[in-house]
Amino acid sequence: MNLKFLGGGSAEGIPALFCRCGLCREAREKNKYFTRSQLLVNNDLLIDFPPDSYYRAVCAGVDLADIKHILITHSHSDHFYPEDFFMRGLASSYGLDAEPLCIYGSEAVASALSRLANAVPYEEYRHKPKETFYGTTIYPQSATYKKVRPFEIFSAGEYTVAALPSEHMQSEPSYVYAVSHKGKSFFYATDTAPLSEKVYDFLQYGGYKFDCVICDGTYGNLDFDEGHMNFADCAETLKILLSRGLLSRNCKSFITHVSHNAALSLAQLESSIPECFSLAYDGLTVAL
Numbered sequence: 001m002n003l004k005f006l007g008g009g010s011a012e013g014i015p016a017l018f019c020r021c022g023l024c025r026e027a028r029e030k031n032k033y034f035t036r037s038q039l040l041v042n043n044d045l046l047i048d049f050p051p052d053s054y055y056r057a058v059c060a061g062v063d064l065a066d067i068k069h070i071l072i073t074h075s076h077s078d079h080f081y082p083e084d085f086f087m088r089g090l091a092s093s094y095g096l097d098a099e100p101l102c103i104y105g106s107e108a109v110a111s112a113l114s115r116l117a118n119a120v121p122y123e124e125y126r127h128k129p130k131e132t133f134y135g136t137t138i139y140p141q142s143a144t145y146k147k148v149r150p151f152e153i154f155s156a157g158e159y160t161v162a163a164l165p166s167e168h169m170q171s172e173p174s175y176v177y178a179v180s181h182k183g184k185s186f187f188y189a190t191d192t193a194p195l196s197e198k199v200y201d202f203l204q205y206g207g208y209k210f211d212c213v214i215c216d217g218t219y220g221n222l223d224f225d226e227g228h229m230n231f232a233d234c235a236e237t238l239k240i241l242l243s244r245g246l247l248s249r250n251c252k253s254f255i256t257h258v259s260h261n262a263a264l265s266l267a268q269l270e271s272s273i274p275e276c277f278s279l280a281y282d283g284l285t286v287a288l
């Protein structure tokens, strides 16, 4: 299984959209970016769909038409930007597979999608053949949605996925995901504050042995953990997973969703992450 971090930053990113702090200036000068968090798995599954998806995919040479499944952690705009699904249909996309793209998430994700559908007469146009424009008969396909419940295990093509409740927000169910594929598995845990015992119990009962763990490190070395984790929480999460026998011998660990508030410089950011972790900078690839 191959993982590629298309983005490893928090909602404002590094550099942040409108920021001139030292870290953001340095990131611009050195072209070292952490755009809004997103993970590509092999070439056909994404976790989250932030506003940077289009540009990060172009930069990384990723053909988004290959994507068959998207797991959405929650509906915050740095994780789900449904507006771009307009481009999957009408006169914007041709030559897609017969199976439509499937988006998995809570009902909040469904309502964001349906708000979009109500905004334009999408149904009326989405299966219009390209021959209308160029004389061929390739039908554009739209996206479909599947509701996911807390502690649900489901199949997304060849992937087996467990959706586990994150500790991020009260207004909707939000998820971290355990993903397994052909004998390998990883745990994607952002956005979340330290996880509940129930999540660890579920994973232990399920006999998971993760080959990779990805943690929310939004707060860096700051003494906060409301809705997110700091670096000490990431270390503690790994310790709990290890103590419960949930890590494979060569498990790789990454910190994602980093914020410009996490450090004063790139060097300080790099040097302050806990032992065993690496930073998920944009474009980082990992083979499991």
Ligand SMILES: [Zn+2]
Binding pocket: 010, 011, 076, 078, 079, 191, 257
């Ligand atoms: Zn976020």
Ligand SMILES: [Zn+2]
Binding pocket: 015, 016, 019, 020, 021, 022, 023, 024, 025, 260
């Ligand atoms: Zn900044």
Ligand SMILES: [Zn+2]
Binding pocket: 074, 076, 168, 191
């Ligand atoms: Zn969030």
